[in-house]
C-alpha cells in the first residue's frame with residue numbers, strides 16, 4: 001500500500017478577488033522505498049503541496065491519505081501524534097528552535113515521544129551529516145548550511161515512514177548537498193517514502209520519479225522505471 | 235580532444251599493443267567513448283609516422299608500441315593547453331530549439347518538455363551509476379556528464395520561462411529573400 005496518496009487535490013489560498021489557485025487537481029502516490037522529487041518554478045505550488053502531504057494544511061477539495069487514512073478524518077491530536085512519530089519534515093525556512101542546541105533540536109521528536117537514549121541517537125544523526133562536534137552548539141553559532149544539516153538530521157531521526165523536504169540543500173555546496181541526498185536515498189532504500197522539493201536537477205536525479213509542476217498542475221513526470229541502457233561501468 | 239592524445243597518455247604508462255590500448259581507453263573514459271580496434275591502429279600508424287610513438291619487436295604475434303620523447307613533448311603540451319569551447323561539437327539541442335521557434339506549426343513548449351524529460355531520465359541513470367563502486371577517474375567523468383545534463387536542464391527551464399514572454403517577429407518568407415544572381 002502507498003504511504004502517501006493525493007486524490008485530485010485542489011488548494012485555493014484566500015478568497016474572492018485575491019484567491020490563488022495554488023494547486024489544480026493533483027493526484028500522486030508514493031510507495032514505501034520510493035523517493036519522489038518535485039520541481040517547478042517559484043510559485044508553482046511546491047511548498048503548498050508538501051504542506052498538504054504533511055497535514056500542515058488541508059485541501060480545498062480532494063483527499064490526502066497517509067497509510068490509507070484520510071488526514072481530514074483524524075482529530076487534531078491524532079494528527080499531531082502521527083506527524084511527530086511518522087513524518088520527518090525539513091521546512092524551506094529551517095525552523096530550528098533557537099534556545100535548543102543542535103543535539104537537542106535533533107532529539108526533540110524522540111524526546112516528545114519519551115524515547116530513551118535520544119542524545120546518543122542525535123549525535124549519530126549529526127555525524128551522518130558531517131556535524132561531529134557540533135552537538136552542543138546553538139543554531140546562531142552555526143553557518144546557514146550547518147543549520148540546514150541539523151534540520152535534515154532532525155527529519156531523518158527515528159522510524160520515519162514519510163520524509164518531506166522542502167529545498168533541504170539550498171544553502172549547501174555541491175559536495176555536502178550530495179551527502180544529504182545519499183543519506184535521504186539510503187533512508188528511502190531502507191523502506192521510508194519521501195517527497196523532495198528542489199530546484200536542483202542534480203539532486204532531483206536521486207529520485208525514482210521527478211514530477212514537474214507548473215501553475216499548480218503536474219505537467220510531466222520523469223520516471224527511472226524505464227531505464228535506457230546508457231552507460232556501463234567499466 | 236583527439237584519440238591521438240588519449241593513446242599517447244595511455245602509452246605514457248608503459249608500452250601496450252593495440253588491443254590493450256582499446257581496453258585501457260574504454261576503461262579511462264568509462265565506456266562513454268567507444269573506440270573500435272581499426273581506429274586504434276589507424277591512429278597508431280599516424281603517430282608512428284610523426285615519430286610520436288615507436289613500434290617494438292613483435293611478441294607472441296602482438297606488436298607493442300612505446301611513446302617517444304617527441305610523443306612525450308606532445309603530451310605535455312596537450313595537458314598544458316586549455317580546451318577551447320569552440321573546439322567542441324555544436325549543441326544539437328540548442329539548434330533544434332532555435333529552429334523550432336521559427337518553424338511554423340511546431341509546438342515549441344512541447345519540444346522543450348520532451349527534451350527535459352529525456353535529459354532528466356538520463357541524469358537519473360547517471361546518478362544511479364554513482365551508487366555503484368567505481369574509482370575516482372571514472373567517477374569524475376561521470377560527474378562531468380551529470381553537470382552537463384544539469385546545465386542543459388537549467389537552460390531548458392530558462393528557455394521555457396523566456397518563451398512565455400516571447401512575441402515572435404515576422405520571419406521573412408523564402409520568396410522575400412533576395413537570391414544573388
Ligand SMILES: Nc1ncnc2c1ncn2[C@@H]1O[C@H](COP(=O)(O)OP(=O)(O)OP(=O)(O)O)[C@@H](O)[C@H]1O
Pocket residue numbers: 013014020021022040041042043044045046047048049092
Ligand atoms: N498563505 C497563502 N496565502 C495566499 N497565497 C499563498 C499562500 N501561500 C502560498 N500562496 C500562493 O500560492 C502559490 C504557490 O505558492 P507555494 O509557496 O506553494 O510556491 P512554491 O512552488 O513553493 O514556490 P517557491 O519555489 O518560491 O518556494 C503562489 O502563487 C503563492 O503566492
Ligand SMILES: [Mg+2]
Pocket residue numbers: 046047048092166
Ligand atoms: Mg516553496
